[in-house]
Amino acid sequence: MKYMTAEPFRIKVVEPIKKTTKQYRQECLKKAQYNAFRIRAEDVYVDCITDSGTSAMSQDQWSAMFQGDESYAGCKSFYRMEKSVQDVFGMPYVQPTHQGRAADYIMAQIYAKKDMYAIGNMHFDTFRGNAEVMGCIPLDYCIEEGQKANQDYHPFKGNIDISRMQKLIDTDLDKLCVCIMTVTCNNNGGQPVSMKNIREVSELCKANNIPFVVDSARLAENAYFIKIREPGYENVDIKDITREMFSYAETATMSSKKDGLVNMGGLFVTRNEDVYHQANQIAIVHEGFITYGGMSGRDMEALAVGLQEGTDFEYLSYRVNQVKYLGDRLKEKGIPIIEPAGGHGIYVDGKKFFPQIPQHEYPSQRMVVALYEEAGVRAVEIGACAFGKKDPVTGADIFPELETMRICISRRVYTNNHLDVIVEALGDIYKNRASYKGMRLVYEGPIVSLRHFTAGFELIK
Ligand SMILES: *Cc1c(COP(=O)(O)O)cnc(C)c1O
Numbered sequence: 001m002k003y004m005t006a007e008p009f010r011i012k013v014v015e016p017i018k019k020t021t022k023q024y025r026q027e028c029l030k031k032a033q034y035n036a037f038r039i040r041a042e043d044v045y046v047d048c049i050t051d052s053g054t055s056a057m058s059q060d061q062w063s064a065m066f067q068g069d070e071s072y073a074g075c076k077s078f079y080r081m082e083k084s085v086q087d088v089f090g091m092p093y094v095q096p097t098h099q100g101r102a103a104d105y106i107m108a109q110i111y112a113k114k115d116m117y118a119i120g121n122m123h124f125d126t127f128r129g130n131a132e133v134m135g136c137i138p139l140d141y142c143i144e145e146g147q148k149a150n151q152d153y154h155p156f157k158g159n160i161d162i163s164r165m166q167k168l169i170d171t172d173l174d175k176l177c178v179c180i181m182t183v184t185c186n187n188n189g190g191q192p193v194s195m196k197n198i199r200e201v202s203e204l205c206k207a208n209n210i211p212f213v214v215d216s217a218r219l220a221e222n223a224y225f226i227k228i229r230e231p232g233y234e235n236v237d238i239k240d241i242t243r244e245m246f247s248y249a250e251t252a253t254m255s256s257k258k259d260g261l262v263n264m265g266g267l268f269v270t271r272n273e274d275v276y277h278q279a280n281q282i283a284i285v286h287e288g289f290i291t292y293g294g295m296s297g298r299d300m301e302a303l304a305v306g307l308q309e310g311t312d313f314e315y316l317s318y319r320v321n322q323v324k325y326l327g328d329r330l331k332e333k334g335i336p337i338i339e340p341a342g343g344h345g346i347y348v349d350g351k352k353f354f355p356q357i358p359q360h361e362y363p364s365q366r367m368v369v370a371l372y373e374e375a376g377v378r379a380v381e382i383g384a385c386a387f388g389k390k391d392p393v394t395g396a397d398i399f400p401e402l403e404t405m406r407i408c409i410s411r412r413v414y415t416n417n418h419l420d421v422i423v424e425a426l427g428d429i430y431k432n433r434a435s436y437k438g439m440r441l442v443y444e445g446p447i448v449s450l451r452h453f454t455a456g457f458e459l460i461k
Pocket residue numbers: 052099100101102104124126127182183186215216217218254255256257258265266
């Protein structure tokens with residue numbers, strides 16, 4: 001075990017990345033109105049804005065792509081992918097989609113109902129958006145420990161609060177249309193959900209006739225955490241764990257851009273034949289024919305292989321431990337992060353990092369800007385800008401509990417040397433933290449609910 005921490009692969013193809021000067025980066029920031037999404041990728045040295053669609057593919061994936069069958073209907077690539085999906089999910093019916101949000105759309109069309117509640121641990125934004133458009137009310141019922149930027153250890157901060165859910169069932173059962181468990185829980189840092197919680201939530205749903213769905217972009221990382229943290233699973237294979245997770249659900253959606261180890265694609269998977277036929281109908285209109293649903297044959301080939309590689313224990317061990325490495329090194333510098341480290345990134349606590357900057361002056365966004373300026377590293381704000389709202393009556397700002405900068409780690413892309421750059425740069429900023437002032441939001445863009453993609457800022461002098 002002594003030598004297990006190195007990558008379980010070696011590098012065959014390289015992609016050059018550019019080093020720039022601080023002055024150059026200050027110009028880039030100004031042009032981008034201090035919004036990381038508006039910086040050109042080529043001006044970024046280490047890109048940690050997301051782990052979505054940014055994985056490096058393997059030689060087996062690239063060679064499988066050459067076998068892509070681009071027939072409109074019934075192509076070989078679909079059947080190869082279907083077999084791989086059935087193997088990981090243990091569910092029979094597979095409808096591909098062009099990416100995860102299209103699967104969310106289909107799921108919302110089938111399960112979300114007007115003026116009714118969709119309960120979950122923390123709904124991902126794309127389902128939330130789809131549900132809200134339909135007049136359905138999404139409710140986040142994640143356990144207390146998972147809700148705040150708190151440092152207390154809990155092995156499964158993505159769990160649903162069972163007693164709160166029971167209370168809702170007692171008072172409002174007729175208003176509950178669906179329960180959606182997101183694994184891992186993206187919005188609080190990629191925190192896992194335990195098998196026990198999945199089982200108990202599913203039993204509660206079954207007893208009350210509520211359909212149970214799993215939003216499973218990071219299903220393999222969740223299974224890895226179950227294996228290493230949940231008693232009784234130490235010796236169970238990752239795929240036996242994923243299959244057990246899904247055995248409790250009727251339907252699953254997946255953004256393949258995460259644990260599928262591909263750059264594009266999504267899945268709608270179910271064990272309910274009737275639901276599958278409804279999904280086919282919606283897919284035909286919005287995505288494409290049943291056997292491609294917006295994906296090309298070569299993309300389905302890459303996913304067929306990627307799902308198998310993504311559920312490999314050696315890979316997952318490397319993956320999760322690389323993220324933990326970054327977290328541990330930041331902690332050594334005294335930098336306040338959310339603990340324990342999640343599966344796909346590290347969240348730095350903006351309020352603790354810059355205590356002098358009030359939340360309405362965007363402390364986490366200030367950290368994103370400082371990190372890019374210092375080292376060309378691009379992270380993303382998950383805080384006052386991304387999740388801030390306006391009170392519909394008074395117009396007053398409502399700020400989220402979680403005020404963080406997320407450093408996402410792409411799969412199989414960066415070495416620990418790249419992560420050390422992040423640690424050194426953030427360490428220097430932290431040393432000089434008292435000299436930083438906040439930011440002013442000067443432009444929200446056309447879509448207020450997702451304003452972090454388009455917003456513009458100024459530095460407060
Ligand atoms: C990324 C993600 C989605 C949306 O998927 P896209 O492929 O980006 O459209 C939905 N749910 C979860 C949990 C995700 O992480």
